[in-house]
Amino acid sequence: MTVSDIVKSFGLKIRAGKNRLDEEVRGGYTGDLLSDVLAHSRKGSIWVTIQTHPNIVAVATMKELAGIILTGGREPDSETLRKAEEEGMPILVSSLLAFELTGKLYQMGISGMG
């Protein structure tokens, strides 16, 4: 499953990184403490979060994540968008809340085990 498949399934809005949506999604991580995501997320995972500030791009880049989905209709900060475009990091927006989005991703076959 690619990031693009997820975008289509959930009707996600694409805010950055539209050139990297064909990457394979290898797993998922849901979390809002950057230290936690840094410690436990795995390369190629899609990250579900409510954090909109620019440090999320640094974390996602460092961990080579497939992309970031902001939940509850949250929009990335302008500086976040700028950094995401620089890094080519997909930032997507979902109107769903984290629990529901994560559950549905899991049901689609995206595992937390990476």
Added chain:
Amino acid sequence: MRPRALVNRAKARGLDMIAICDHNSAENTAAFISAGDAGGLKVLPGMEVTSKEEIHLIALFDAQENCAALQNLIYQNLPGENVEEVFGPQTVVNEKDETVGVNRRMLIGATLLPFEEIVSVIHSLEGVAIASHIDRQAFSLVGQLGFIPEGIPLDGLEISPRTSKQEAKNRFHSYQHYSFVWFSDAHCLEDIGKSTTPFLLKETTSKEVKMALHGEEGRRVMEA
């Protein structure tokens, strides 16, 4: 930022006292204090600590040894290594503005210490504990917890330059038993003096600042 340029800029902006509060580290404080002594500006050693809950806390001290003791505790509880490609090099400078080293720890990361414990340690080291930029969403006490738990012995709450005094009074009216302060949180020279807090003190020390934050013995935070 380099010590001499920073001291010159702070003086040009009319500041009487500043504090050096690098993230999770105080290795640069001595150089800036020296530059301040030479340039006629009071510089306090300090730190901005990131708690386990990713809350930022400002610590201010008078004695460099006390600040160094906090740094030791932080270093024992700070996992990870800096990634220079992403966050840039973490340079250590001397009072002659020369780079003397690089800090390899992940200073931008979170410590393993709960924020209440950090407040407690700061106080045991005779420091001042102020919750950073509570008006911001990211890395703030109110942002992370949604509220300020009862009975936390913080000395003050910092409001960022983004929020005016009136807005802060409205938004945080239930926390007005704490003193509010405004600091620049300058990460570059241009930002120095962007936001300041006038204090009525007997002398420029962190001990006096703490008294002012608690309205003790005539010291106080003044209305701007």
